[in-house]
Every structure is written in structure tokens, then in C-alpha cells.
Amino acid sequence: MQIGKVIGTVVATRKDDSLVGSKLMITQPLNFKSEFDGKPLIAVDTVGAGIGELVIFTEGTAARNAAKKYDSSINAAIVGIVDNIDVWED
Amino acid sequence: MQIGKVIGTVVATRKDDSLVGSKLMITQPLNFKSEFDGKPLIAVDTVGAGIGELVIFTEGTAARNAAKKYDSSINAAIVGIVDNIDVWED
Amino acid sequence: MQIGKVIGTVVATRKDDSLVGSKLMITQPLNFKSEFDGKPLIAVDTVGAGIGELVIFTEGTAARNAAKKYDSSINAAIVGIVDNIDVWED
Amino acid sequence: MQIGKVIGTVVATRKDDSLVGSKLMITQPLNFKSEFDGKPLIAVDTVGAGIGELVIFTEGTAARNAAKKYDSSINAAIVGIVDNIDVWED
Amino acid sequence: MQIGKVIGTVVATRKDDSLVGSKLMITQPLNFKSEFDGKPLIAVDTVGAGIGELVIFTEGTAARNAAKKYDSSINAAIVGIVDNIDVWED
Numbered sequence: 001m002q003i004g005k006v007i008g009t010v011v012a013t014r015k016d017d018s019l020v021g022s023k024l025m026i027t028q029p030l031n032f033k034s035e036f037d038g039k040p041l042i043a044v045d046t047v048g049a050g051i052g053e054l055v056i057f058t059e060g061t062a063a064r065n066a067a068k069k070y071d072s073s074i075n076a077a078i079v080g081i082v083d084n085i086d087v088w089e090d
Numbered sequence: 091m092q093i094g095k096v097i098g099t100v101v102a103t104r105k106d107d108s109l110v111g112s113k114l115m116i117t118q119p120l121n122f123k124s125e126f127d128g129k130p131l132i133a134v135d136t137v138g139a140g141i142g143e144l145v146i147f148t149e150g151t152a153a154r155n156a157a158k159k160y161d162s163s164i165n166a167a168i169v170g171i172v173d174n175i176d177v178w179e180d
Numbered sequence: 181m182q183i184g185k186v187i188g189t190v191v192a193t194r195k196d197d198s199l200v201g202s203k204l205m206i207t208q209p210l211n212f213k214s215e216f217d218g219k220p221l222i223a224v225d226t227v228g229a230g231i232g233e234l235v236i237f238t239e240g241t242a243a244r245n246a247a248k249k250y251d252s253s254i255n256a257a258i259v260g261i262v263d264n265i266d267v268w269e270d
Numbered sequence: 271m272q273i274g275k276v277i278g279t280v281v282a283t284r285k286d287d288s289l290v291g292s293k294l295m296i297t298q299p300l301n302f303k304s305e306f307d308g309k310p311l312i313a314v315d316t317v318g319a320g321i322g323e324l325v326i327f328t329e330g331t332a333a334r335n336a337a338k339k340y341d342s343s344i345n346a347a348i349v350g351i352v353d354n355i356d357v358w359e360d
Numbered sequence: 361m362q363i364g365k366v367i368g369t370v371v372a373t374r375k376d377d378s379l380v381g382s383k384l385m386i387t388q389p390l391n392f393k394s395e396f397d398g399k400p401l402i403a404v405d406t407v408g409a410g411i412g413e414l415v416i417f418t419e420g421t422a423a424r425n426a427a428k429k430y431d432s433s434i435n436a437a438i439v440g441i442v443d444n445i446d447v448w449e450d
Contacts (some may be wrong), residue, residue, distance in 0.1 A: 066286045158194035
């Protein structure tokens with residue numbers, strides 16, 4: 001899983017049936033200093049995340065599992081809202 | 091999932107049976123400022139996308155699910171046509 | 181899926197049983213201007229591709245599906261021979 | 271699988287049910303000279319790893335297998351604590 | 361699949377049960393000029409590979425298939441020992 005920030009939404013009327021009813025959230029991966037790090041992707045929300053929130057996201061089969069849409073075209077999902085990040089470095 | 095732009099097509103007469111009947115669309119991944127970002131790939135179309143359209147694409151098992159060809163050699167599929175991208179940044 | 185060029189072969193006598201009988205083709209990924217782009221990989225041939233041919237290759241479960249070796253150690257396969265690439269760019 | 275170092279933890283009260291009960295460890299991939307190499311990720315612990323320990327981590331379905339949570343949203347897991355790394359180079 | 365070189369081993373007493381009995385080989389990916397290319401990873405050996413040998417390795421479900429440990433936490437495996445690499449370039 002990775003840390004990300006919800007930075008926007010995508011609207012698509014013509015889409016695969018399995019995406020209907022799922023909020024398509026643009027999620028920007030972050031490093032653990034909360035800096036943008038990597039390419040943003042579209043993740044379906046499964047925990048009620050809002051714009052600007054720090055989230056945990058997962059990809060692949062794990063994302064379909066989180067969305068409880070096992071045979072869907074989903075391959076990224078938001079699965080947690082971060083309360084706290086504690087990093088110890090040497 | 092990711093945002094992409096359909097920039098072309100590939101024709102291959104000699105191909106795996108499971109690709110027969112699927113339109114092979116060259117899809118260029120974009121960032122959320124709609125700039126080219128990353129390597130183009132071949133995705134099968136599942137929503138009637140045309141050249142130049144802004145689309146949502148998915149990869150892996152999710153792509154086979156979208157194409158309803160679960161045992162196929164497909165590993166990327168177009169699953170939505172973008173109406174709107176709303177990005178909020180700090 | 182991606183576009184690639186067959187640039188060589190690998191011979192391995194001691195190998196996993198599931199690879200026996202499959203031609204191991206060194207496949208160089210290309211961009212859509214047919215330039216080398218990315219790391220070459222070993223793909224099993226499923227459509228009779230020859231050295232120097234422009235091919236379509238796929239990865240992961242899709243590759244095992246194409247080879248009809250569902251429980252094998254294959255994770256890349258050539259699944260088409262390119263006739264034509266048409267790219268429209270703005 | 272890869273070598274990593276546990277450098278922190280993430281706390282998320284609102285999260286996917288399948289993550290409940292799993293320690294979310296921030297794991298920094300290392301190269302084999304134990305230098306930081308690549309993006310840190312969140313892995314669930316399955317072997318009792320502590321902060322600062324050198325670990326083996328795995329990703330994808332392998333991670334769900336290690337956590338014995340086959341239908342979960344887990345896609346990275348710590349699966350070993352390194353005793354020794356022996357590297358021979360020409 | 362990819363070409364790699366076995367450059368070392370990892371020892372971990374405390375590890376996931378499914379890794380018990382598997383030799384954990386540090387495998388350095390190579391390009392087809394046999395130069396180091398990419399991040400080394402830990403692959404389980406399935407063909408009796410030794411230190412310094414040129415090998416074929418695979419990742420993901422393919423690796424669990426090769427190791428015949430389908431529900432394990434393995435996600436990389438050595439599946440062949442290279443006899444010969446023939447590369448034709450224009």
C-alpha cells in the first residue's frame with residue numbers, strides 16, 4: 001500500500017458498468033515527508049475520503065477486494081484515511 | 091486506473107485468438123494537466139473510444155474483466171471516456 | 181499490451197518444466213516511432229514470430245493465458261505480429 | 271521479494287475492514303549495500319518486525335498469502351527478518 | 361521473464377512458513393550485454409542455480425507456480441540456467 005493525497009475527481013458518463021456508483025478520485029502518491037512523489041492515478045474511494053485528505057491506497061486485485069467488486073475493472077482503491085505517520089530515521 | 095489519450099491504432103492479422111474482435115488502441119498516458127507522461131501502450135477498447143479522446147484505462151486482470159474476456163491475453167483496456175477532470179492543489 | 185521487436189533468443193537446458201517446448205524470444209520494447217524504449221525481456225512465442233519482427237507482447241497472467249499454460253512460470257508472451265501502426269498526434 | 275528497513279508506522283482509524291488488526295509498517299526498500307533505494311511503502315507485518323529492523327518484504331497476491339487474508343486490500347507484507355546478507359560480486 | 365545473475369544469498373531464520381526450505385538467492389537483473397541493469401531482488405531457486413550463474417527469473421504468480429507453492433509469499437523465482445544468449449541487432 002502507499003500514502004497519497006486526494007487532489008481531485010474525474011467524471012466519466014460513458015464507462016465500464018463496474019465503475020458505476022464508485023467515486024473516481026485523483027490520488028497523488030506522496031513520500032513520507034508528504035511531498036508529491038510519482039504519478040497521480042485514479043482510485044475508487046471505499047472509506048469516504050474527501051479532497052485534500054491524506055489517504056492509504058492499494059492497487060491490483062487488492063483494490064477490487066477493497067471495493068467488494070471482485071470482477072470489476074477497478075485496479076486502484078483508497079482503503080484508509082491517515083491519522084498519523086511516524087517515521088524514525090537513523 | 092489512469093488518464094490517457096487515444097493516439098492511434100495497431101493492426102495485427104496474426105494474433106492470439108482472444109484479441110480477435112477487439113480494437114487495439116494506442117493509448118498515451120497523461121498527467122492531470124493533460125500532458126503526455128509515460129510510455130504509450132496498447133489497450134483494447136470497451137466503451138467505444140475514438141482517436142483523440144481523453145479516456146480512463148486500466149491494466150492487468152482489471153482489463154480482462156472490463157473486456158469480459160477473463161482468460162484472454164489482454165492486459166490493458168479503455169474503460170471510460172472522460173467528461174471532466176477537476177484538480178484542486180494547495 | 182506493448183509493441184516490441186524480437187532481437188534474439190535464449191537457450192536454457194536446465195529450466196522449469198513449464199518452459200519446455202516454448203521458444204524463449206528476447207523482445208525489445210519499442211515506442212510508437214519504433215525506437216528502442218525500455219528493458220528487453222524474455223517472452224515465449226505463441227504466434228510464430230521470427231527474429232527482427234515487430235510484435236505485440238503481453239505480461240503477467242495474460243501471458244500464461246496466451247501460452248495456454250495457465251499454471252506455468254511464464255510471465256511474458258508474444259501475442260501478435262504487427263502489420264500496421266497508425267499514430268495520430270496533435 | 272526485496273530487502274527493506276522498517277522506518278516507521280502509519281495509523282489510520284477509518285480503514286478497510288481487512289486492514290484492521292494488521293500493523294501498518296513504513297518499509298524503505300534497500301539495495302544490497304543496505305542503502306535506501308526506491309520509494310517507501312506500507313507493508314503489513316507478519317513476522318513481528320520492529321522499527322529499524324532489516325526485513326524481507328513481498329508484494330501483490332504473495333502479500334495477501336503471507337497475511338493469510340486472501341481477499342483483503344493488502345498488497346505488501348513483511349515476510350522475514352534478515353539475519354545475514356552475503357553478496358559475491360566479480 | 362528476465363535474465364539475471366545470482367550474486368548472493370539471504371538468510372532469515374524468522375520468516376513466513378511458505379519460505380521455509382527455499383534458498384533465497386540475491387538475483388541481479390542484467391541487460392542482454394550481461395551488464396547489471398536494475399534493482400537486485402530475492403528469488404527462490406527452483407533449478408539448482410549457484411552463485412555467479414546466469415539465470416532466467418520470473419515474478420508474481422509465475423514465481424509461485426515455478427516453486428509449486430501456489431499460496432506462498434514467494435513473488436520471484438529462478439526458473440532456468442542460461443546456456444546461450446543470441447542477440448541480433450540491426
